[in-house]
Amino acid sequence: MYQLLLVLHVLGATIWVGGHLVLSLAILPRALRTRNPSIILEFESAYERIGIPALLVQVVTGLMLAHHWVPEVESWLSADTPLTRLIFVKLALLAATVVLGAHARLRIIPRLNSDNLPLLAYHVVTVTLLGVAFLVAGAAFRTGGVN
Ligand code: HEM
Structure with a gap:
């Protein structure tokens, strides 16, 4: 059971963090350069169908793993x-x-246009950095934690 939870948690992490890194590093710069919000909207509509379930899997498996440890x-x-x-x-x-x-x-997304695109960019980059912080904190459970 523990191993299954861990596999699902890591699988969810690849989707959540990987998707946000692609968005931040590949999609977003192109949208900002061309001031074209539809590039983001297109990615978002495809990604959110797997990204949101992945986050929900993270939360459920994360809480169960937390219960395993404490x-x-x-x-x-x-x-x-x-x-x-x-x-x-x-x-x-x-x-x-x-x-x-x-x-x-x-x-922001319902009224996305070339003017508020930079505001969305700040959100996307921050959520991506939070995702990376999730990974770093996750890896610390088995490598020593925060002393
Ligand atoms: C997007 C959200 C999240 C991401 C990307 C993420 C990512 C990770 C990663 C990469 C690990 C390391 C797994 C390993 O050691 O092989 C981990 C471990 C862990 N995460 Fe998360 N996590 C997320 C959300 C959560 C949440 C909401 C909780 C709830 C408290 C949580 C609790 C844990 C626990 C307890 C572990 C230790 C698992 C173990 O080694 O037994 N995570 N996480």
Whole structure:
């Protein structure tokens, strides 16, 4: 069971972080250069069908893995051991990702044009960096945690 959760978690991570890196490093620069929002919209409409389920898989498997490491759920926010600190970091990254993602999806994308494209770019790059931080924090569970 633990191994299956870990495989699903890592698979979800490749989709979420990989997709955002492609968006930030390949799609976004082209859209900004040509001031053409439809390049982003096209990528977004294809990607969100696998990106959002991947994030949901991350959350469910992540919570179950956190329970594997620290079964006392009430201590998760205490951040008083290396492992609870990592769980706290993961939950904080999740909150920031959800707030930024919802703001981009609900407020910026519906009225995306060449003027607010740079604002979307900041959101995309920040969510990508948060994704990389998720990976770094994830790898620390088995390599020592935050002391
Ligand atoms: C986009 C979101 C996320 C990404 C990209 C991500 C990525 C990763 C990665 C790459 C690992 C390392 C796996 C390994 O050691 O082989 C990991 C581990 C872990 N993640 Fe996440 N994670 C995400 C969200 C979450 C959330 C929301 C939680 C909930 C607290 C969570 C909890 C964990 C735990 C407990 C581990 C340790 C697994 C283990 O080694 O047993 N993750 N994560």
